[in-house]
Amino acid sequence: MSLRKLKAFALSAALAVSAAASIASANEYKVGDLVIAHPIARATAPGARVGGGYVVIHNNGTSADRLIGGKAKFAGKVEIHEMKMENDVMRMKPIEGGLVIPAGEKVILAPGGNHIMFMKLSETLEQGATHKATLTFEKAGNVDVTFQIKSIAETLKLKDASKMDHSKMNHNGHKKHDH
Numbered sequence: 001m002s003l004r005k006l007k008a009f010a011l012s013a014a015l016a017v018s019a020a021a022s023i024a025s026a027n028e029y030k031v032g033d034l035v036i037a038h039p040i041a042r043a044t045a046p047g048a049r050v051g052g053g054y055v056v057i058h059n060n061g062t063s064a065d066r067l068i069g070g071k072a073k074f075a076g077k078v079e080i081h082e083m084k085m086e087n088d089v090m091r092m093k094p095i096e097g098g099l100v101i102p103a104g105e106k107v108i109l110a111p112g113g114n115h116i117m118f119m120k121l122s123e124t125l126e127q128g129a130t131h132k133a134t135l136t137f138e139k140a141g142n143v144d145v146t147f148q149i150k151s152i153a154e155t156l157k158l159k160d161a162s163k164m165d166h167s168k169m170n171h172n173g174h175k176k177h178d179h
């Protein structure tokens with residue numbers, strides 16, 4: 001897909017608020033006070049060693065939890081990554097101590113921000129396929145979820161949805177990049 005087409009696609013996705021909402025309501029998992037919604041992973045090119053996973057995590061409890069890691073048959077290693085500026089270069093690295101899921105809040109892992117990193121991939125993640133993986137939370141423990149493998153354009157819809165959510169919530173001190 002050309003960049004122009006991709007942009008047009010992303011724009012139409014951004015305008016389709018109801019479409020974004022329908023993504024958010026599908027494919028949910030519960031563990032303790034947490035609801036893990038629509039896990040998706042980006043399709044990878046043959047031979048790729050890493051892949052990104054995205055998910056929305058709601059914490060309906062009264063204490064914070066942390067997403068500290070995971071496991072997957074198709075990946076030798078699963079890490080939770082953040083994007084950080086280092087010497088003017090945007091890099092991703094493991095989040096020390098895990099990703100905090102504040103009490104009563106929703107945390108969105110999306111392209112360009114925090115994400116699940118599937119490393120040492122043992123197979124290609126094919127668009128349209130599904131892959132099981134386990135997410136591990138510090139307090140809630142393990143939860144098995146099924147990641148739907150999506151095209152880049154489709155994973156970008158989640159990014160647009162997360163932007164809208166952030167502007168609506170008007171959070172201070174809870175933005176992806178002010179670490």
Ligand SMILES: [Cu+2]
Pocket residue numbers: 081092093115116117
């Ligand atoms: Cu990463």
